[in-house]
Amino acid sequence: MRLIHSADWQLGKPFGRFEPDVRAALYEARFDAIDTLGRLASEHGARHVLVAGDVFDTDGPDDRTMVQAVSRMSRHSCRWWLLPGNHDYARSGGLWDRVRSSVGPTINVLTEAEPVEMEDDIWLLPAPLIYRHNLEDPTEAFGAMETPCARLRIGLAHGSIRDFGSRGESKNQIAPDRATRSRLDYLALGDWHGALQVDAHTWYSGTPETDSFQRDEPGQALLVELDQGSTPVVKPIRTGRFQWLMR
Secondary structure: OEEEEEOOOOEOOOOOOOOHHHHHHHHHHHHHHHHHHHHHHHHOOOOEEEEOOOOEOOOOOOHHHHHHHHHHHHOOOOEEEEOOOOOOOOOOOOHHHHHHOOOOOOEEEOOOOOOEEEEOOEEEEEEOOOOOOOOOOOOHHHHHOOOOOOOEEEEEEEOEOOOOHHHOOOOOEOOOOHHHHOOOOEEEEEOOOOEEEEEOOEEEOOOOOOOOOOOOEOOEEEEEEOOOOOOOEEEEEEOOOOOOOOO
């Protein structure tokens, strides 16, 4: 199967230190990235887009931000899988209940740490964050998740695979060998704002639209091709409109 791996959209990010016209352009580019991802999925025959956390910049975005996000995703035939991250964690009665009440069947909100069968014998193992900072590895539960007759086991999580120190976006530490420990064919991660390979089965996609966090290769998404018993084939694809220059 083929899928698109993305993360860290941070929709609604205010960009408050910029002039109004620049701020508006950066704000809108985040939503335009959704359409870019939907088109990429169609062009490359990917039926699913995995978003590994921080879909929204806060856990309480305004209605306009939420409605526009849902509207943009609904334009495309692929299925969207949305994971709460540390910016938009899954508190009870919060953002994700609002999103779930307004989406159609192609948009899936993953607020429970329970496996989901995406297609026949292809299982998605989500690790949603229910607090901004979690003391335990959010992916620890993967090992105990039952996935009957699984051809593929795909993990989806948000956190630091290594100690990024002051540069990290969250305190949620993930075991560096999680894919091996939990028998994952692919582990899709978010939190690091640039595309980064951890090992053959584990990648950060980075944010699809570059921001001020200068991380590895930002402004990209990952096209991932998976086959049972094989190493994933991962291709970074440019999605960002803007480049940020340090002067």
